[in-house]
Amino acid sequence: MTDVVTTTGLTKKYGRRTALTDCTIGIPAGHVVGLVGPNGAGKSTLLQLACGLLAPTAGAIEVLGRVPASGSARVGFVAQDTPVYSGLTVGEHLRLGAHLNPGWDASIAEGRIAELGLDPVQRAGKLSGGQRAQLALTLAIAKRPELLLLDEPVAALDPLARREFLQGLMAYAAENGTSVVMSSHLVADLERVCDYLIVLVGSRVRIAGEVDELLGTHHRLSGARRDPATLGPGRHVVAASHTDVQSTMVVRSTAPIDDPSWSVDGIDLEDLVLAYMSEAGANGRDRVLEKR
Numbered sequence: 001m002t003d004v005v006t007t008t009g010l011t012k013k014y015g016r017r018t019a020l021t022d023c024t025i026g027i028p029a030g031h032v033v034g035l036v037g038p039n040g041a042g043k044s045t046l047l048q049l050a051c052g053l054l055a056p057t058a059g060a061i062e063v064l065g066r067v068p069a070s071g072s073a074r075v076g077f078v079a080q081d082t083p084v085y086s087g088l089t090v091g092e093h094l095r096l097g098a099h100l101n102p103g104w105d106a107s108i109a110e111g112r113i114a115e116l117g118l119d120p121v122q123r124a125g126k127l128s129g130g131q132r133a134q135l136a137l138t139l140a141i142a143k144r145p146e147l148l149l150l151d152e153p154v155a156a157l158d159p160l161a162r163r164e165f166l167q168g169l170m171a172y173a174a175e176n177g178t179s180v181v182m183s184s185h186l187v188a189d190l191e192r193v194c195d196y197l198i199v200l201v202g203s204r205v206r207i208a209g210e211v212d213e214l215l216g217t218h219h220r221l222s223g224a225r226r227d228p229a230t231l232g233p234g235r236h237v238v239a240a241s242h243t244d245v246q247s248t249m250v251v252r253s254t255a256p257i258d259d260p261s262w263s264v265d266g267i268d269l270e271d272l273v274l275a276y277m278s279e280a281g282a283n284g285r286d287r288v289l290e291k292r
């Protein structure tokens with residue numbers, strides 16, 4: 001399947017501050033992609049490069065086979081601050097969307113607004129933060145884009161609205177064949193909906209791939225204290241913690257780990273993300289990996 005986003009050595013600097021360093025990824029079509037990483041990792045920067053709001057400092061990015069252009073009808077983007085026009089009503093937003101987008105689907109837009117219980121004559125400035133986020137998403141979806149880029153779309157939503165939003169998004173993406181790239185700090189939410197993951201830490205991509213494949217190749221090892229270097233070739237220690245007598249490690253390995261001196265467990269997405277966020281190489285030191 002072709003990639004919806006391809007980056008090669010993509011780098012973005014704001015003055016002397018580097019927000020994205022040498023990022024080379026290919027995101028295949030047809031996925032719901034979770035983009036995670038700590039504050040300041042470069043997630044918004046990557047999304048803004050992908051929708052053409054920013055230009056690279058070095059390297060290249062292609063979206064749907066082209067250099068991204070802001071305002072493309074093929075790409076829907078919802079920024080972190082859910083930009084809506086506070087002086088316009090909900091209904092006026094829909095009319096503006098219809099005017100600006102040739103592929104506008106009025107039935108999707110009106111259906112969602114009714115479902116959400118938003119009053120078409122209410123000004124966007126008087127909506128709650130969550131309602132504004134829902135309105136911004138409705139505008140992006142009604143364009144019927146091939147790719148949706150969402151920057152922390154659920155941050156302002158209450159837990160129930162978050163769940164409904166994500167279920168609706170998944171159903172919509174599956175029905176319409178839309179690819180979605182969505183940043184979030186809420187990994188438990190992403191675990192429910194994403195089938196592809198990108199972890200960005202300190203402006204660099206630490207890991208990217210299909211969730212099933214990532215979970216199948218990462219293991220939690222615990223056993224008597226041991227130097228991670230003794231694990232042997234083909235095993236990458238992502239994170240390690242040690243007591244005087246015991247070692248616990250998250251290890252990436254495509255081959256099964258059959259050493260009986262280790263107790264080997266699978267990990268969930270949150271463990272995986274935490275491991276890469278605390279990876280020795282990510283911040284220059286081992287950090288204790290506590291399972292919640």
Ligand SMILES: Nc1ncnc2c1ncn2[C@@H]1O[C@H](COP(=O)(O)OP(=O)(O)OP(=O)(O)O)[C@@H](O)[C@H]1O
Nearest residue numbers: 014017018019037038039040041042043044045046
């Ligand atoms: N307009 C800007 N001018 C200068 N520096 C910026 C600008 N926007 C972002 N940065 C810096 O670039 C880096 C990456 O920021 P970015 O917003 O992409 O991170 P993020 O992963 O989206 O963070 P968060 O999770 O907090 O939203 C940070 O160090 C940030 O301070």
